[in-house]
């Protein structure tokens with residue numbers, strides 16, 4: 001195929017093994033996206049769609065942002081790559097300072113990774129390195145939570161709790177991981193915002209500490225709001241209780257803010273939104289508005305100091321890092337994103353739009369096949385009643401919605417809705433109207 005046609009329609013769909021995709025079904029009925037601008041995307045049949053999930057939480061600033069494109073181009077023309085080991089470049093330090101201005105407490109030490117999964121893996125390793133440096137090498141256990149999604153490398157899969165992601169790989173997962181129960185209780189149906197009940201679910205951590213020995217646990221990792229499983233909002237007081245239990249037992253608390261970070265809750269991070277400061281925090285996705293892969297781990301100063309000061313002078317203090325840790329093109333994108341966050345007061349924009357979005361989302365409640373709706377900030381989940389087997393109803397609803405021009409991802413039977421923060425109210429209306437149409441069309445088929 002001629003190179004000028006490379007982004008057009010390919011001759012063959014066969015060779016590409018697509019991730020998290022029903023390959024057989026896709027290749028019979030492909031959905032190829034050819035253009036993206038603002039909050040709209042276009043597919044290979046020329047159909048325009050509104051992006052209702054910000055490219056799966058990646059593009060809160062919308063698509064095709066000139067400021068980011070220009071920054072990337074300029075960076076590539078000046079300095080395209082630096083090996084990040086034992087040398088560096090100015091941009092990554094500048095970005096670390098900017099990120100640290102937004103992180104809560106003294107989570108001021110910034111480690112770059114490639115994506116969300118590698119940020120999580122790094123957070124786990126930093127926990128182990130910290131305890132080892134303090135002479136607590138016996139702390140090898142991690143506590144995760146059911147229905148959590150932390151990514152797909154072995155570390156992240158091990159602490160994650162979504163059954164389909166774990167089943168095939170159970171034999172090679174990390175040893176020593178224990179899971180708390182998820183926080184979604186039957187009485188949380190159609191609750192907008194934080195449920196009033198359920199804080200006591202945090203006592204699962206206390207129970208695990210008793211059963212497995214708190215002195216053996218390195219860290220507890222949670223998404224403040226479980227995103228990929230469909231916006232499970234933490235009950236009021238739940239995260240505070242986790243913090244308290246961790247403090248009592250010297251267990252580190254890791255917040256995975258790959259989705260909730262950078263304004264999704266209306267604050268910079270869910271940590272600030274809920275007033276609970278973790279010891280380590282991960283981020284990715286919106287850090288570069290999704291357009292260049294990048295993960296970030298923010299770490300408390302005392303953790304950094306402990307690890308760094310435990311190594312002999314001149315030695316590498318932590319044997320961990322990636323070839324693509326904080327490469328110039330990702331840093332340039334992230335710096336441009338930081339500028340936009342500031343100039344456009346983006347987190348407040350998300351905060352101000354939230355109630356309008358959530359009211360719209362909950363207005364769909366009357367559609368018969370909808371079993372539950374949840375939401376917080378600019379993220380929401382719609383559960384479609386299961387049909388025959390898990391995932392079928394979600395996928396069919398997704399396809400009906402695609403047909404009427406609204407784009408998002410379905411995980412199992414849950415529709416993940418997370419509009420870009422730059423949406424105008426009329427675009428939120430468009431998302432809700434099209435969701436009503438698409439979901440109702442599915443409803444007619446059952």
Ligand SMILES: Cc1ncc(COP(=O)(O)O)c(C=O)c1O
Pocket residue numbers: 115116117118120149150151152223227228256257258259284285
């Ligand atoms: C909370 C959370 N952590 C980690 C990840 C993994 O990120 P990535 O796909 O960039 O590896 C995701 C991805 O959706 C996520 O939602």
